[in-house]
Amino acid sequence: MTMETTTPRPWITRRIEAWSARRNPAGAQAELNRRNILILPTAHGILFILATLVVFIAAINYGNSLAFGLAFFMVSLFIICMFHGFNNLHGLRLKALPTRPVFRGEDAAFQVLLSRHARRSHEGIELFFRGFTVSKASLVDHEEEQVSVFIRSTKRGEFKAPSLTVRGQFPSGLFTAWSIVRLEMRCLVYPEPVPVALHHVLNSGGGITEESPLVREGSEDFHGFRSFNPGDSLKQVAWKNVARGQGMLVKQFVDYLDQRLWLDWDMFYGFPDEDRLSRLCYCVLKLSSANTTYGLKLPGLEIAPETGKGHRLQVLQALARYRVPSAREADAGAGEQQP
């Protein structure tokens, strides 16, 4: 069930969310307690109330003492079940864990670490973003459990998770206790890859240009130093310079190139920005899986041709972050959570 909610939320839901937001400060972790757990009867609970009413009215009409007792028993059970339902969430701790990037349109799997206090247990916990798949967890024997909570990514860039609903009906099913938690979780969303005919694009000019450097970073000839980038091999670090306190420098070797692939913003001239990025993204995936050396040119940004996983990551991140609408707008778009 990955349908998005399009129907306008009723007034009461909005009020509950506002209430919950006041009581649940956003943060990297959260603990459920009496300040932020809400509890209401389920449809089953209302059925139970109806049955209680039937028993009660029969007790009145028949003047039957024990039937009164039964009706009161049911009322008490109902109240006790409420306490237990609340207790099941009480003390549950949630912590945001790093999330793997996804391509736009894929489900982002936010990682939440659930943990419990030593003498408590939490059964049948459901976590979900409103309108998306429900993930289930139980903390009984084990101290903590990592849960993936999914939400469809709709916008490229930094995807800030909307508020997360934690819900449980254990033990009676007559009550549902829930809390709306605002965990600070982010997920990087790459552009959605859109297939293009690769050879066509690369040969159509712009792929190889006259101005491209004649060398590329390689392993054959010493070329000079450059500063250390994350992902660089430690073998290439100029340790002597480090020892002299000149900072982390990397010995640069170059290969001389016959052909250097440049993925250029202008290759898809005429497309809207997002479509260009999508196509570039596709090319990146294709080239990196073929282990080719390639570079990226975006207006105001250039990544020298390279190969390897680190490079691929760097390029994809650049594509993801390129001219992202401001963070606020990105949040608004993501999952349509804010009113």
Next chain:
Amino acid sequence: MDIAYQIPRQSLIWVLLSVVMALAPHGPRLPVWIGVVVAACLAWRVLIFYGKLDYPGKALRVVLVVFIILSSATQIRSLDIGLDVAASLLALGFIFKLVEMQSKRDIYVVLCLCFVMALVSLLYSQSMVTAMYLTLMVIVIMGSMVSLNRTAGSGRRTTSLGLAVRITAQSLPLMIVLFLVFPRIDPLWAVPTQSSATTGVSEEMSPGDISRLAQSADLAFRVGFNSGPPPLHENLYWRGLVLDYFDGITWRRQGSSVLSTAVANAPVQLDYRERTSVSGSALDYNVIMEPTQQRWLYGLHLATPLTAGIVQGRNFELINRSVINQRLSYNLRSFRNNQTDLLLLDSIRRRSLRLPEGGNPRSRELAMDLRSDVETDRDYAYAVLALFQQQFRYTLSPPLLGEQRVDDFLFNTRAGFCEHYASAFTYMMRAGGVPARVVVGYQGGEYNRFEDYLMVYQYNAHAWTEVWLAGEGWVRFDPTAIVSPERISQGVEAALRNDPNFMNESRFSLARFRGSGVLNTLRLRLDAMEYAWNRRIVSYGEERQLEIFERWFGQAARSGMLLMLGVSTLLAATLIGFAIIRKVPGKKMAESDRLYRECCQYLARRGYPRENGEGPMNYFHRITALHPELTPLLAEVTQNYILLSYQATPDAVEKSHLQALKRAVKELRSRVSAVPVRNSVPLPG
């Protein structure tokens, strides 16, 4: 989503158990064919579970619904929808729902219906055993709910049963509070009355009726005397109905319908005081009666009802507002000496003399002879009683009587049970011109020492005669006492000890084992428990409630009750809530943290609070810059604190650090008072 829902195996077992438990108490009452349907449906459900059968299709479901409607239509034909019919229909609908149960909601419907079935069984029986059984059932229903909400495969700390027991146990205190303080409400509308067979003494008495009752060891009622010991056994005549119309075979009530009697009573009530006179000490007692499906009650002679809803009939019978279809508790007051109808109304006199035209010529002749021999009506009565001293037998299995019943009994068979004697005696009285009538009820009762009350069984059923004597009113004469004196003084058990028919309907009843010491004690104990249960719990109602609250709140009992309801319910709920929702254990602050915070508080009081996020070292430097005299002491505190907080040290070393920290903080406390208090806001940095 529900289509894909699979009822977990464990839950299905729980739910099936709940259903079986809900239906079991109704088993004996339901028609056999419903039992067959129930068994078939249960089997079907199990087969669905094993994949051998499918859920009922749409067509079948329609057929079932039509079937229920048709069967209810045939049952309601007679316009009185008794409880039995309602229970059968409910059971049918319930069991069909079980078969087609697929979604989680369906299960909850079934479980809620289990509660309704529990209610129905309470309408039939409010005994302690029923209550315990239903408590067990509630546990099983809760178990079903718990197991439904478990996630498969997750480890479990408590079993579903354990949790269900816990929830049920935790509910009990709140239930008791509600039961005690919740105001009882008067019935909102009339409920369908029971149409099932009546029990106990009936509205008519033909020969053989009472002896049939003597075969039953079922309980009729229990009586507790509130003031003093119970009267002697021979005075325990529990008056039920007055039968004043005789057709030659059967004695019955004039204008037989109970309803019309109640209406006819209305004018009589006006001169009630003129018709009765009482003297001697009052006797208050409480009767808890088993359901009879009839409307009259039993009490000693001329009993005044103290409980609302009971009226006195024309002949001082006690009549309840409605049919007694569940255990009924009522209070009565009788006086040791009483007289009724010193002046006999003409209508009653006519009724009490009427005999069928013709028949029984020998008896009539004998009556005339005897009456002419004696002066007074009383002497005449004694003369007739004297007849019974000759060759009459008291037996449960008398020979059959011929056409002329009274003649045949008095002159030929001369063997019978109390109804024969009462009938013949009354006939003779009337034939002699003395107003007389038959009274049916119970005589005697077994004393239970454990709770101090009398148990009256069906076999105590009895019939006797009331004769009207001028200047005395209605006087009780019991011809059976002449035939079998021990029947009246010691009880029917003693009189019929050797009669094979006595109690033979209740072959397995504990009442048959009164000879055996241990079993008899057990029987009395069990009955005493049941009695206590009835007196204290089942008959706890508005009356008792008001009594208690009047004692606490005086006149303002009503409002006091509501206040009490609110306060005690909230209190109980809160207490239980606290018991269930344990506080989340916060991180226990380490001893060193506590000491260091104490130290910071001393300094803060002098105007040097530790800033948010200020490390201990920074704080130390800031303070000592301003107050160098504190340097050695504060250094000691800070150093020890840092060592304790950030360095793993062996226990012994840690202990010495802690000691040092403690000492330093203590000393700082006295020294810091010398620091002048700074009022201004601390300087930044």
